Amino acid sequence: MSSKAEIFEIIKTNLLELLPDLDPTKVVPEESMKNLGANSIDRADVIIQTMETLSLKFPLHELGKLTNIQGLVDDFHARCMSK
């Protein structure tokens, strides 16, 4: 059962894999992926890869408006809890 910290690390790993030039120290929960330079396709793929790592399956549009990575972590964590 993944903790929020573990989920954050998964998202961070996926983000750094897609954006090899990103300074890892800049990837913090308060930041948004868009601000860090991830385009819409990159953002979708970070989410899809994270879903796969956590064995979650849900339609992407259910994520709604997320302002930063913390929001994404919280959403994934809630879904893990209710599995």
Add this chain to the structure above:
Amino acid sequence: MPDRVIVTGMGVINAIAEDVPSFSNALQAGQCGITSDGPSNDHPNYDGLGICARIPEFVFTERLAKLNLSDDIVLRARRAAARQPRSVQVSLLTALEAWNSAGMSAANYSPDDISIILAGHNISPADQFSTFQKYQEQPEYISARYALQFLDTNHIGVISEVLGLQGEGFSLGAASASGNMGILQAHRQISLGVSKVCVLVAAMADLSPVEVQAFRQTGAMGGKRFCDEPEQACRPFDEDREGFIYGQGAACMILESAELASARDAPHWGEIAAAAACLDANRLSDPSVEGETRAMRKALVQAGINPSDVDYINAHATSSVLGDQVEIDALGETFGSELSKIWINASKGLFGHCLYASGLVEAAASLIQMKECFLHPNRNLNRPISSSCQFVGHESQEVLCKVALSNAFGFGGINTAVVLRR
């Protein structure tokens, strides 16, 4: 007055080369890049590529570092190509080598003076094959980027972003004649003044085991008799040939207006003196003496030369039982008694049939040989099917060639011929 078109930069990656200098060395040595990935590929459940000429595994960032590019371009290349399919990384690396060697970063062209043509279609069935397998198991996890990357035009997007190209851009298809067709369209663009420079890239054919199996089913693919000696399997123009051998390869040529290239004192590989194409009105894979002859004659007329002016022919010759014979007959029709004075070799014997890219990889091989005054060997030509042709033997030949003809013929009756001149 249409402008003349010259080649100012080149890049190549294939089974025997990671760049133009290594390609030149490999051609000179008659090196063969054809290997086997396992036991007999006749087994019905065999799921590999079998005997073919593979591009060896590489690390994209390491290859980038070797090319001596500006930090700015390296950064853009890493950002654009880090998560791209292998075929895209290969295309980009050849484009970067060509761009660099042509001195394009220092040239004064504005971004929309430069066009890009990507020669090749159905470029990566290998990616579709692995994505489809994932789709069958877990459709929810299909990547979003696949929606961009399954398109052949993705190569255009990536390369134009890295090099900052804003002229015309499109991909084109002519089966195994795509490389030559790319030369034809680039030549047309520049001589008509539509572009001042064209970055012509021919993409590798990244096949899946499905296409390879289908080729085997047609009987057109070789590698049965010589399954234990892969380097013997590709034997263009030889009595013991039994079919083509699939090769992975890509190339880039920077084609430029001769006048503008001269004004900026650009490097000079040679001139595209002519490029011609014609169809057979035939949907099948069988070649036509009449169609091939017509394409070659068209090219010679366009270049304003006689058959006797040609020093060297880089044949299409795939090691196909029918195809090689048809090409010999067509060469006979086109050149008559002049044929015995013209040197001929078949590059596919060294690095296999690069399919869409073959025309451009072999035109690059031709320009390299013309510049360095040698012709590569026909390594497996032991019993030639014609005694009236002057084939290069088992060793490299020192020859000065000023005019060359390079052929490429594709399934569906597509015939093309390019005349190169130094």
